[in-house]
Amino acid sequence: MKEPTELEQLVSLVARNPGEAARRLRERSDRTPGTGPLSHLAMLRFDAARHGVTGPLTGAGALARTLIESGTPVDGLPEDPETPLITAASYGDAEVARVLLDAGADLDSTASPDAGGVRGGTALLHAAVFGMTAVLDLLLAAGARVGSLSEAAAAGTVTGWLTADTPPLDRVRALAMAADHERLAVIDQLLEARTPIDAEDTHYRRQALRLAATRGRTRSVAHLLSRGADPQHRDPFTHRTALEWCRELGGGTAVEALLTA
Structure with missing residues (x-):
């Protein structure tokens, strides 16, 4: 039995x-x-x-x-x-x-x-x-x-939340959220709104490419790189690149391959 x-x-x-x-x-x-x-x-x-x-x-x-x-x-x-x-x-x-x-x-x-x-x-x-x-x-x-631009980015639509008056830090935080949840269209909207692609979210201490890499978000990593994200960008706290964080936290070989291409 x-x-x-x-x-x-x-x-x-x-x-x-x-x-x-x-x-x-x-x-x-x-x-x-x-x-x-x-x-x-x-x-x-x-x-x-x-x-x-x-x-x-x-x-x-x-x-x-x-x-x-x-x-x-x-x-x-x-x-x-x-x-x-x-x-x-x-x-x-x-x-x-x-x-x-x-x-x-x-x-x-x-x-x-x-x-x-x-x-x-x-x-x-x-x-x-x-x-x-x-x-x-x-x-x-x-x-x-949805109660904020960050939540809207994670949800996959920022219509009505992203405006010309949106503070820069809010846009940077939203970019990391969009990357984490692989909302590629939202990534494009935020970049078209002049959100700096390699900027750091000082509230959650995250950055779009690094977060996507550590979480194994292959589509977001590929998309961010195609839009000009710098794979050599180092975080301001430990001075590691997205690749180094990916290897430490198990982001996966597919992400590693993208970051080393």
Whole structure:
């Protein structure tokens, strides 16, 4: 008989003990004073190895649905620094995010001022900043509201947001967002608006080519290079090139090939 997976065992546990669905996790959490089970699940794919979870992580959506049906609040537990949807957006779990959205998760909730991600940010902003395009697209389809040029760039359309009066730093930040989410048409719009292609976003300490390279965004890297991005540009903090960052953070051989061509 096939052994049940870790997630299947958790589904069985919650079915036998419904009260566990609303209990804050303290021992197996990287947050203080612990996190709710839905938020823990939302970051499980990212933290699997560190938490001792092995094998393919299938069924996360089914478990999230079981937790909600068993009484876990869809928007998290009291005093949580962010909602499970924000956590799913930060960690890129589209399967869990879809279940949360179907259950009515609040799209407009914001992280607390002392949260560890994007302080005060919505789920949409977290997905935009952390490069989680699949979750970002789900949020947009569910009706999430774009609130800035940066979010608009990540979403793929800056119409109505990019104007002649847009501050330079906002345009530079938007360029990095567009590169991260491979919104090539938005990259072109921003460059046509005289956004400097190699400029640094001092708020998030990012730059378009470097960010695209470290995240393995092959199409964005190729497009930026074709538009004149300097592969020898060094970041002002560690003085590394996009290629050096790509190699350190695992951007992939396809990106490396583009940067060394």
